[in-house]
Amino acid sequence: MISVYLDRPTWAHRRSAGMKLGLLALCSVLLLPQDSLILFIGCLAGALTLYASLGRDGLSQVLLLKPMIVFFGIILVFHGLFTGWQEGFVVVLRLIVMVLLANFVSITTRMDDMMDAVMPLFVPLKWLGGSPRTIALAVALVLRFVPVLMTVYGGLSESYRARGGKQGSWRLIAPFALQSLRLSENVAEALSARGGARGVFEQNRSAGRNVRLTGLQVGK
Amino acid sequence: MALWHPLRRKDAKKELNPNQDVYARFDRVKLTLGNRQVLSDVSLSLSEKRIGVVGLNGSGKSSFVRLVNGLRRADSGTVKVFGSDIDDVAADLPRFVGFVFQNPDHQAIFPTVGEEIAFGLRQLGFDKAKARDDALRFLELHSCSALVDKPFAELSEGQKQLICILAVLVMEPKVLILDEPMASLDGLAGRKIMQKLKKLDQKLLMISHDLSFLADFDRILWLEDGSIRMDSVPGDVLPAFRADVERRSALELGGDDL
Amino acid sequence: MTDRSIVQIAFYAALMAALGLLPKVAIPVLAGVPITAQSMGVMLAGVMLGSVRGSLAILLFLFLVALGAPLLAGGNGGLGVFAGASVGYLIGWPVGAFVTGLIMERTKTLPVMPAAALSAIIGGIGVVYLFGIVGLVIVAKLPVMAAIVGNGVYIPGDLIKVAIVAVVAQTIARGLPSALASRA
Numbered sequence: 289m290i291s292v293y294l295d296r297p298t299w300a301h302r303r304s305a306g307m308k309l310g311l312l313a314l315c316s317v318l319l320l321p322q323d324s325l326i327l328f329i330g331c332l333a334g335a336l337t338l339y340a341s342l343g344r345d346g347l348s349q350v351l352l353l354k355p356m357i358v359f360f361g362i363i364l365v366f367h368g369l370f371t372g373w374q375e376g377f378v379v380v381l382r383l384i385v386m387v388l389l390a391n392f393v394s395i396t397t398r399m400d401d402m403m404d405a406v407m408p409l410f411v412p413l414k415w416l417g418g419s420p421r422t423i424a425l426a427v428a429l430v431l432r433f434v435p436v437l438m439t440v441y442g443g444l445s446e447s448y449r450a451r452g453g454k455q456g457s458w459r460l461i462a463p464f465a466l467q468s469l470r471l472s473e474n475v476a477e478a479l480s481a482r483g484g485a486r487g488v489f490e491q492n493r494s495a496g497r498n499v500r501l502t503g504l505q506v507g508k
Numbered sequence: 509m510a511l512w513h514p515l516r517r518k519d520a521k522k523e524l525n526p527n528q529d530v531y532a533r534f535d536r537v538k539l540t541l542g543n544r545q546v547l548s549d550v551s552l553s554l555s556e557k558r559i560g561v562v563g564l565n566g567s568g569k570s571s572f573v574r575l576v577n578g579l580r581r582a583d584s585g586t587v588k589v590f591g592s593d594i595d596d597v598a599a600d601l602p603r604f605v606g607f608v609f610q611n612p613d614h615q616a617i618f619p620t621v622g623e624e625i626a627f628g629l630r631q632l633g634f635d636k637a638k639a640r641d642d643a644l645r646f647l648e649l650h651s652c653s654a655l656v657d658k659p660f661a662e663l664s665e666g667q668k669q670l671i672c673i674l675a676v677l678v679m680e681p682k683v684l685i686l687d688e689p690m691a692s693l694d695g696l697a698g699r700k701i702m703q704k705l706k707k708l709d710q711k712l713l714m715i716s717h718d719l720s721f722l723a724d725f726d727r728i729l730w731l732e733d734g735s736i737r738m739d740s741v742p743g744d745v746l747p748a749f750r751a752d753v754e755r756r757s758a759l760e761l762g763g764d765d766l
Numbered sequence: 767m768t769d770r771s772i773v774q775i776a777f778y779a780a781l782m783a784a785l786g787l788l789p790k791v792a793i794p795v796l797a798g799v800p801i802t803a804q805s806m807g808v809m810l811a812g813v814m815l816g817s818v819r820g821s822l823a824i825l826l827f828l829f830l831v832a833l834g835a836p837l838l839a840g841g842n843g844g845l846g847v848f849a850g851a852s853v854g855y856l857i858g859w860p861v862g863a864f865v866t867g868l869i870m871e872r873t874k875t876l877p878v879m880p881a882a883a884l885s886a887i888i889g890g891i892g893v894v895y896l897f898g899i900v901g902l903v904i905v906a907k908l909p910v911m912a913a914i915v916g917n918g919v920y921i922p923g924d925l926i927k928v929a930i931v932a933v934v935a936q937t938i939a940r941g942l943p944s945a946l947a948s949r950a
Contacts, residue, residue, distance in 0.1 A: 292834050292844040298881030307542070312845065325856035355842050356850055363851055363906045366916060377800050379907045386849035394834040402833045422772060424827055427833075430783065431619040434837075435661040437777075437784040458930050461803075463811065463939035465781065469938075469945040472777040474614035476770040481579055481609075482617075482631060483602040486771045489633030491599035 292394050298342045305405035308393045315389055319382060320348040325353035325374065328381035342396070352391050353384065360384065399474060403427065422485050429475075440467050521654070523592035524597045526682045530555040531577045531711060537585035539571055539734075546571045547734045549585075554713065558706075560722035560742065561566045561715045562749050563731035569715045571604035572636070572731060573685045575607040575712065603632065606710070610688040612668035621647070621671050622656040626676040634732075646678050666697030670704070688716040690721065719746050771819055774947065778815055778823035779830065782807040785838040802839040805925040806861045809890035812866025813935050816948035821864035828856060840947045854901015860895040865889035870948040880948070882935035886928040891921070 300308075319331065326341065339347045360380045367376025394402075403424065410420040442458050453459070479485065532554040539547040541588050547568045554576070563569045569609060574580040579597040587594045609615045618624040622643055629639035647653045652674065654669065661670065672689055676684065686705075690698035702721050705712060725745060728745035730738040738745050785803040811820040828838065836843030846855065866889025871879040893919055902913040939946050 292836050295781065301916060316849065352844065352846060357853060362916065363902075363908065366908055370912050371907070375907065383851055383906065387846040388848040390845035394846065399833045399835070422767070425617070426617045426772060426776045426779070427830060428623065430779045430830055431835075432617060432660065433777060433780040434783045434787070435659075436613055436643060437780050438787065439913070441788060447929065461703070461806075461930060461940075462934040465814065465934060466938055466941050466945065468777055469774070469779055469814075469942065471614060472773045474609070474611070475617070475768070476768075476773040476776075477579055477771045478607075478609055479617060479773060481577060481607040481944075482628060483599075485767070485772050487631040487633065488600065488602050488679075489631065489863070492599040498920045 292349075292352060292391065293398060294342070294346065294395040296343075296345070298346065298390070298396065300338075300342060303396075305393075305397045305401040308397060309402075309405060312393050318385065322382070323375075323378050325381070327330075327410055328378060328385060331385045332381060332388075335392070338392055339388070346395075349390065349391065349395050352395075355378065355386060358385075359422050388444050416427060421487075425485055433471075433475075436463075436471070437468055440464065440471065509646075518556045524592040524600060524604065526590050528591055531590055531605075531665070531683050532586040533586075534575070535580045535586045535588075537566075537575065537587060539575065539580060539582050541571070545734055547582075550734075550736060551585075552604050552729075552736065554712070556726040558712045558725040558727075559714070560723070560725040561713065561731065562717075562719065562728060562745070565738075565755075567731040568734040570687055572729075573687060573715060575599050576683075577607050577686060579607070584690045592689065594708045599706075602681075603679055604675035604682045606679060606684045608669075608676055608684065608689050612665070612672045612692065612745045613686065614662045616675070618667065620656075620658055621652075621658050621660060624660060624671060624675050625678050627683075628675055632679060639755050643678065646674065649672055664697070665693055666700060668700055669693060669697070673704070676693075677710070681710060684708065684710040684712050688710065688715050688717060689715065690718060714735060722746065768898075774815060775819050775823045775826060778807075778811050778853070779827040782811070782824065782827040783830070783835075783837040786837055792793065803927075804839045805855075805859075805894065806862040806889065808863050808894065809866055809886040809927060809931045810934065812863040812889050812948070813870050813885055813931055814938070814946060814948060816820065816868060816871050817864045817867030820867040821860040824863045830857065842860060851906040852898070853905060855894060855898035856893060857901065858897025860898060862889045862892075864896040865893045867948050874949055878939040878949075879932045879936040883928055883932040886931045887925075890928065890931070891924050895920075 304355065319328075322328070327503065328389060336347075338351065339350050342349075363383075364376045364380050367379060407420045407423075408428075412425050413422070420423075441460070441464055444463055448460060448471060483489075517651060530553045534550050534552050535545055535559050537550045550572070560575060564679075571580055575582060575594075576702070578589075578594050578601045581587075581594070590604060594601070596720075602670065608609065615625050618627055622640065623649065625643035625646060626636075629642050630636070644653060644656055647656055649734040652670070655663070655671070660668065660671065669692070673684075673689070684705075689705075690701060692702065698718070698721070707712075712725075714722070722728060723742055723746065725742055728738075728742050729736060730749050732744050738748060785807045788803065788883045808824055814820070815823060821898060831837050832845055833844045834844050838847060847853070866885040869885035869888055870881060873884065877885075893902060899910070899913045899917055902908045902916070903910055906913075908916070935946065939949075946948060
């Protein structure tokens with residue numbers, strides 16, 4: 289799956305996901321109330337050093353900021369007009385530093401590890417009748433079906449153009465949603481056929497029935 | 509090696525016996541979906557190693573096979589699977605009655621092949637690491653270990669269907685139900701899959717529009733308008749079914765009949 | 767929660783992602799402000815799935831983004847987007863979907879099209895803007911008025927999305943009534 293993850297071992301990759309997330313949370317708590325321009329220039333230098341320590345391709349990940357630049361510019365201008373440029377620079381620098389630090393965790397942590405690190409947060413779901421496993425299943429389903437839905441859209445767009453329609457019309461959204469939902473009915477059926485979201489084992493156990501596990505018959 | 513799970517309880521009840529010869533018994537089964545009578549009064553029992561199901565679109569084939577693993581429930585009459593009423597053992601059925609769907613893209617749940625196979629084992633209660641190891645071993649057994657980390661979306665159609673079948677087989681069912689498994693495959697890929705299926709220990713219950721796949725099955729059921737029109741060996745049923753299709757297509761076609 | 771609900775939620779999250787990845791589900795660009803299809807996904811989720819499942823679908827989508835999947839329109843993703851100035855809008859999405867779905871569920875006596883339009887305006891625009899503006903005020907320290915004015919440029923585009931959502935809901939109500947789970 290596509291991810292912002294930088295697939296190359298570095299010192300930062302070796303640190304545990306939980307530690308990185310914890311440090312990130314600590315940084316945001318500490319930095320949010322600050323308003324010294326000098327401090328944030330220092331933080332920016334520090335953040336850039338972190339990226340540079342990953343190597344050349346690490347430093348280029350700073351570009352993940354690119355889609356936000358225009359927005360930051362607008363915020364700066366608004367501050368310039370309403371509250372003063374000094375304040376504007378502080379706010380925008382703080383945003384840039386926070387985004388850089390957060391992305392640093394994202395590019396040095398595999399999605400699996402990130403998920404394992406946050407799974408304990410979902411334990412309370414058990415009392416609501418869900419389970420952390422359901423979350424993992426749902427995440428897997430999304431990753432699996434994004435490409436499938438793209439293919440569905442491609443097929444619709446093709447047959448629409450074959451009958452004289454324009455490329456990428458909003459008219460395709462209704463049939464796209466329809467086909468996706470039809471597809472989801474089939475997938476739900478297939479999931480149930482394999483024991484459902486709770487699994488054969490859990491379902492039987494909660495019904496007070498025993499489940500015999502047989503090892504794989506290797507050598508068949 | 510058989511592992512008995514330590515959490516097994518003594519008060520176990522309503523267990524099906526997966527070793528009996530007859531795996532499904534229908535007694536006066538009726539099923540309606542919406543306003544449509546899908547199956548009317550079907551009684552039979554299934555035990556042969558390979559059973560084929562034929563019939564035109566809308567004849568009730570799909571609903572019929574779905575009754576065997578509990579995806580659909582009868583409105584009246586009883587369906588017994590391995591001797592137990594299906595309502596009592598539904599939660600246990602995915603272990604003993606595997607189901608392979610027509611379109612592999614509707615069946616695979618996980619992004620990569622390894623996860624897809626491991627899911628079946630996780631469903632049976634294995635932990636993540638053990639499921640992952642066993643899935644890899646299972647893929648090796650079926651000479652597919654090279655695919656383990658491949659995204660499902662990047663497989664060929666034949667590979668996709670093979671992985672879907674393996675993902676069901678890894679749960680070691682006694683019976684494998686297949687709803688037109690070759691429909692999305694070309695002739696070559698379809699034949700390769702069929703060769704694999706014939707080598708399995710599992711009993712097969714398979715719907716197919718391509719009658720050539722069914723020629724050496726043990727028994728063929730021909731469904732028409734929700735009831736069994738014919739139930740016999742392929743040598744009797746297949747020619748009769750083919751002749752019936754020919755006869756119908758010779759009649760003039762109007763939009764209403766299509 | 768049934769298998770069907772879980773799959774529906776996952777599919778809607780995947781649909782959100784697909785809407786962001788599609789080259790441009792061509793909706794007119796108004797006055798230079800690009801109209802992303804994704805905020806329309808928020809309205810659609812509420813209208814189609816109802817309050818609970820709709821908001822869970824959006825939460826699931828945001829969870830994937832937080833895990834590092836670059837699924838926001840323009841290929842944005844990772845924890846960084848939740849540290850940015852638009853975090854208020856992102857938090858507003860699931861709440862907006864919930865409110866949209868809630869109104870949809872409570873207006874079963876109305877025909878689908880006006881009900882969907884009403885729900886999408888209140889939930890998909892009102893609630894999302896409210897959270898977005900509060901976010902701008904807190905995170906970007908903008909004065910409230912400035913945040914409201916800056917937000918104004920999106921209103922015409924979002925009204926177009928409401929119209930599309932209403933038409934889509936109507937189409938689906940005719941084509942596959944059971945898919946309109948908010949009214950099932």
